[in-house]
Amino acid sequence: MATPQLDTRNLNEWLGSLFEPGALLELAVLAACLALAWALVRRIRGAEVPEGSIWFGRRIVDGVLFPMLALALAFAAQLALHATAHAAVFRLAVPMLISLVVIRLSVRVLGVTFPDARWVRPLERSISWLAWIAVVLWVTGVLPIVMDAMDDVHWHIGATRMSLRNVVEGTLTAALVMVIALWISAALEKKLLHGSGNTLSLRKMAANIVRALLLFVGLLFALSAVGIDLTALSVLGGAIGVGVGFGLQKIAANYVSGFVVLAERSLRIGDMVRVDGFEGLITDIRTRYTVIRALNGRESIVPNEMLITQRVENATLADPRISINSTLQVAYGTDLRALTPKLEATMRRVPRVLAEPAPSVQLAEFGADGIQLTLAFWIGDPHNGQGNVRSDVNLAVLDLLNAEGVEIPFPQRVMHAAASPPPAAPQTPR
Numbered sequence: 001m002a003t004p005q006l007d008t009r010n011l012n013e014w015l016g017s018l019f020e021p022g023a024l025l026e027l028a029v030l031a032a033c034l035a036l037a038w039a040l041v042r043r044i045r046g047a048e049v050p051e052g053s054i055w056f057g058r059r060i061v062d063g064v065l066f067p068m069l070a071l072a073l074a075f076a077a078q079l080a081l082h083a084t085a086h087a088a089v090f091r092l093a094v095p096m097l098i099s100l101v102v103i104r105l106s107v108r109v110l111g112v113t114f115p116d117a118r119w120v121r122p123l124e125r126s127i128s129w130l131a132w133i134a135v136v137l138w139v140t141g142v143l144p145i146v147m148d149a150m151d152d153v154h155w156h157i158g159a160t161r162m163s164l165r166n167v168v169e170g171t172l173t174a175a176l177v178m179v180i181a182l183w184i185s186a187a188l189e190k191k192l193l194h195g196s197g198n199t200l201s202l203r204k205m206a207a208n209i210v211r212a213l214l215l216f217v218g219l220l221f222a223l224s225a226v227g228i229d230l231t232a233l234s235v236l237g238g239a240i241g242v243g244v245g246f247g248l249q250k251i252a253a254n255y256v257s258g259f260v261v262l263a264e265r266s267l268r269i270g271d272m273v274r275v276d277g278f279e280g281l282i283t284d285i286r287t288r289y290t291v292i293r294a295l296n297g298r299e300s301i302v303p304n305e306m307l308i309t310q311r312v313e314n315a316t317l318a319d320p321r322i323s324i325n326s327t328l329q330v331a332y333g334t335d336l337r338a339l340t341p342k343l344e345a346t347m348r349r350v351p352r353v354l355a356e357p358a359p360s361v362q363l364a365e366f367g368a369d370g371i372q373l374t375l376a377f378w379i380g381d382p383h384n385g386q387g388n389v390r391s392d393v394n395l396a397v398l399d400l401l402n403a404e405g406v407e408i409p410f411p412q413r414v415m416h417a418a419a420s421p422p423p424a425a426p427q428t429p430r
Contacts, residue, residue: 026081026089033073041066054108054183064104071097095138099131106175109183174221181218185211208262208287250305251288257304258287267307267314272382274313275302281383295385321354321380326390328397329370331407336363336371339406346400347377352389354378370409 041063045056056063074097078090107124114120137143147165154163189207261267262285271282273292280294290307292300315322330339340361347359359377366372375397379389401408 023089029077029081030074030089030093033077034070037066037070037073040069054105054112054186062104064101064108067097067100067104071101092139095135099135102131102176103128105183106179109179109186112186113182177221178215178218181214185214188214208259212287250303253305254288254303257308258285258290261285261290261304261307266317267312270383271317272315272320274315275300275306276310278302279313295383315382320382321357321378322382322386323357323376323378324386324390324393326375326394326397327364328373328375329367329409330373330401331370331409334371334406336373339404342400342404343373343375343397346396347375347393350377350389350392350396352379352381352384353393354380369411 038061041056044065054063055065061067071094074090074093078094081090103124106127110120110124134143137146150165150168151163153165156162188210267273267282267285267290269282269285273279273282275292278292278294278300280292280298280300282290283293283299284291285304288304290302290304292302294300328343330336343361344359347353348355353359354377357378359375362374362376364372364374375393377393379386400406
């Protein structure tokens with residue numbers, strides 16, 4: 001087969017047309033297209049920058065909408081100038097704008113979908129290099145030659161003929177399909193998780209299901225684009241099922257438990273729970289694990305299977321109000337009937353203590369050193385801590401006791417000294 005040769009004549013003609021007077025007109029039209037695209041994006045976006053938006057960027061030009069509008073305007077201008085000029089400038093500008101759209105789309109989608117992943121940055125750079133190399137090959141006319149050369153490298157897999165060109169084109173198509181699937185899933189997840197309320201856990205479950213379905217459909221399209229026969233996946237699916245049944249049963253159990261937790265709403269984002277001796281606030285429920293943040297800042301990653309198979313204490317499942325007790329000992333002889341209303345009123349004045357149910361004072365027992373009292377009160381925000389409000393109540397009670405002159409007894413012990421025997425009478429000599 002004859003090797004295709006580079007047609008340098010068209011390349012020289014294009015380079016020569018860049019220095020013609022008509023190129024200045026094209027540059028002016030291209031600049032107008034870019035300015036108009038910038039103004040439209042600025043008008044649509046407004047003064048505030050939407051956080052986590054794929055369409056808009058902080059500098060307008062680093063979003064997806066600007067290169068897309070610029071590409072549409074430039075393509076329309078190229079068609080309009082085709083009858084009066086060679087459109088040499090637009091022959092370079094349109095591929096560059098296409099490459100910019102691909103780069104911005106992939107970078108913004110990956111950045112929003114995986115904000116903390118370390119591998120995103122190297123992947124973004126690789127996509128940028130590939131896109132700009134493709135532009136250079138396209139403009140210079142080398143790209144068709146490279147594609148024909150890759151088509152000559154082929155092999156057979158069973159009855160299917162595969163070539164290097166098919167693999168490259170399929171891989172690029174698969175990458176584009178996956179990026180679009182991630183884009184749609186990120187947009188839907190943002191819409192579903194917008195706002196707050198009691199349905200946050202259900203919306204989180206719906207977002208996870210939507211993302212899983214979109215990625216699965218995108219994966220099927222990607223495999224089909226690469227050239228893999230999807231009917232052969234039945235054997236692979238059986239193998240995966242066996243693997244899940246034996247080696248991946250714990251992981252599968254965690255995923256299933258995650259959907260069960262979200263569907264039953266027995267545990268919700270924002271609940272105060274205690275799991276395996278760790279107490280904290282549920283900040284996120286993912287498909288495999290749940291994140292619990294303690295009040296001291298420590299975070300615990302709990303597998304979802306543990307939330308199903310073990311006992312979990314939920315302080316805010318049906319009612320966020322919880323009761324807290326504190327103990328107090330006063331001396332015998334204290335007028336408890338007069339002191340009790342004052343103690344209740346003092347506890348009620350503490351900011352976080354609820355007026356309903358009202359605080360109460362109970363006589364617990366008669367101790368060896370004094371009368372034991374139990375101070376009971378309710379709070380409605382356990383996620384803000386319990387030890388701090390108990391300390392506030394104890395300090396307020398201590399101020400009251402000092403003002404009323406109530407004695408807080410200390411341990412007393414009575415020591416009994418054994419009587420010594422009388423001294424022996426002196427013996428007189430006989």
